[in-house]
């Protein structure tokens with residue numbers, strides 16, 4: 001068979017293990033994984049790791065927040081993702097009051113199409129449990145949206161327990177899965193008000209207003225409600241040892257719970273918030289960075305399977321002009337960190353090279369499990385004949401010092417400034433085309449497609 005492109009001599013790593021083989025690509029798909037393949041174009045990957053493209057299940061591109069919006073749009077954000085070895089992102093639809101879910105989906109798709117450089121899916125955000133909202137969910141599943149984002153905090157978004165149960169039940173009956181941002185809203189409001197009244201307004205008080213217990217309580221409650229509703233549940237951006245323990249215990253009881261963490265909770269801690277000259281604002285996100293004491297348990301959860309995925313929760317804001325909005329008080333700092341480009345490399349250096357994660361587990365949490373849970377496998381997250389030809393060639397020995405100027409994110413800082421990495425993506429192939437090579441983006445705006453997602457593999 002004549003291939004359009006063959007990746008030769010690499011170490012092919014999938015969630016199942018490692019083999020030495022060539023990867024043959026025809027058009028937009030993988031056609032063969034075998035030895036001694038030849039094609040019209042060939043890439044010699046000797047000494048390199050060859051992986052399925054990364055899947056980031058949690059990003060916020062051009063997301064409106066108060067009077068501003070996250071600074072990466074669908075072009076710059078997906079470009080940065082591709083340059084970091086991520087070939088699929090899943091973002092969110094946030095319906096405006098009065099919009100049907102269908103209309104909101106179409107609007108969000110229209111923002112992305114023509115700009116996205118890699119394929120993308122969309123989770124639908126549900127902010128109420130009114131019959132007119134819930135009755136539209138089944139139809140959305142038939143439009144390729146099989147996951148539903150809920151919040152237990154944030155004004156305008158939060159659901160109470162009764163509403164959350166109703167959403168869990170409806171989504172479960174429709175064959176989808178609920179995602180939840182779980183923090184205790186009342187406790188946070190109480191603490192915030194007291195801190196502000198006491199004149200405690202520096203960025204570091206953001207974390208004081210959202211202590212670990214507010215996550216642990218809400219995660220434990222969300223798990224209990226999922227158990228009552230016998231529904232699948234995906235807990236986003238877990239940041240505490242207590243939450244991981246609650247997930248582990250619930251999974252042992254048979255609750256269908258999946259957990260996500262993010263590089264920032266594995267690698268950064270609350271001391272960053274104390275940086276002088278308002279620089280702590282660069283690290284304001286929710287849930288907040290925690291004490292470093294939390295981190296070993298999160299790594300352990302990632303290694304032992306309690307945590308299924310690493311998403312970035314990429315939600316960038318410029319330090320100058322956006323984070324600045326909260327100079328007078330932490331309550332006005334737009335919350336969120338950049339990170340879409342560095343996920344694979346950070347997890348390689350601090351997960352694989354430290355011995356915390358095997359290579360297949362690294363691929364699983366960054367690619368295959370997000371694909372499985374969100375109904376994209378084996379189109380995505382796999383290197384199999386018929387899968388989309390989304391492939392990363394990763395040099396496991398390449399030394400890189402992370403700094404904002406080498407990244408392609410549209411933001412004026414990286415929270416990982418100065419991090420020393422060993423291992424970095426050198427080529428990213430999306431739908432059979434090389435879109436990134438040795439530091440440069442060479443793809444095209446608009447080549448990313450909306451992904452019609454199926455029910456997830458693990459969704460009962």
Ligand code: URP
Nearest residue numbers: 285286287313315335336
């Ligand atoms: O602070 C954060 N994480 N902002 C993005 C929205 C969210 O809660 O995930």
Ligand code: ZN
Nearest residue numbers: 181236237286
């Ligand atoms: Zn969140």
Ligand code: ZN
Nearest residue numbers: 058060313315
């Ligand atoms: Zn988020």
